Amino acid sequence: MKAGFFSVLALVLATLYAPLPAYAHSPICNCYNDEEDESKVVCEGGFSDGGSAQGVPISVLNDRDRVLITGAMDEESLFTFTKPDDDFHIVYDAGPSHQVIIYMDDIE
């Protein structure tokens, strides 16, 4: 029983002192209609600490959650895609509990 308690305590302490995940700060994503090409949407990613979003996965899904387009933020933390015919939403996925969802109607 005692050994079990210390095992749990050790595990909790180990977890607390483990390195923080790469995306420790709030993820932020903003998508807007491309003014130079109306068929496209531009998404900008970032984090609340100013960190780069390069490599963060981003997906475009329809309203049945089927993935239509998938990719990752580029070196300028940008991702551009052609608007699908279906209604869609965007998932900027910076890890567990670090997802930003943007719905089509919120894109201006």
Added chain:
Amino acid sequence: MPNIPRYSSTPGLFTRSLAVTAAVLSFSTTAFAHFQVLYTPEMALTKGKATQFTMVFTHPVHGGPHMDMGQPEQFYVVSQRGGDAKPKRTDLMKYVKPIDWLSNKKEKGGTAQSPKKAFDASLPRSVTRSLGDHIFVLQPAPYYESGEDKYIQQFTRTIVNVGGVPGNWAEPMGLPAEILPLNKPYANWVGGVFRGRVLADGKPVPNAEMEIEFINHKPDQDGHRFSEAGEVELPQDAYGTQTIYADAQGEFTIGLPRAGWWGICALAIGADTEHEGKELSQDAVLWVQAKDMK
């Protein structure tokens, strides 16, 4: 006046300033601080949108009197999304349009001052469309202040943020006169403090004399005037313009006791001290917005 070394490189500037001040005081019991206003209603935008900037040279805590501005020498924005991204400079002079800024009757014992030349810049969404910091810089023409027989040029910065992604708000720009923020100027709670460092050509200015004023009369950007009534009644003139000095490293801290816009000005810190044969005061102005926790 505290017994501290002066920062100016111009011998005798303090003595001359004192003489001028004494002369001014002998004619008037109230000394106002000049402030170059570079106002837009919201510094912290949730998403990119079109913005409107108002440029008025005035005494914001009293809502006037205003001074005629000359055609600004420069108005531009330096934008940066994320700490490692490259800053991008965009010239905005094509949006700068002259306007007449009206005065209120309460000034000068009930007689309204004539309208004064000010400027408006209505900017399209493309300017502040991206996440990050957008540092707006106004370099006005030197203004001749006949009461002090000198020119004043206030290098003014207003920093707008979109979406909460930081950028270059804490990076010096190397302006002739500049207040470098040590807190985000667009994210301040009432009751907090704001810290900064006074710089001239990117170098700290020890013991700089500074003035702090609250925009006490709400700007009406389309009506081209400030509200007639002030938000706060001043118990005494010294409360209108708060005077402080930066420390030996050029750093300062101020409190933010009320929601709204606070102007911070560092006086006569620029290297150029003469314009058209007269004294020139190159000042730095930074605007800070505070919000209530509610």
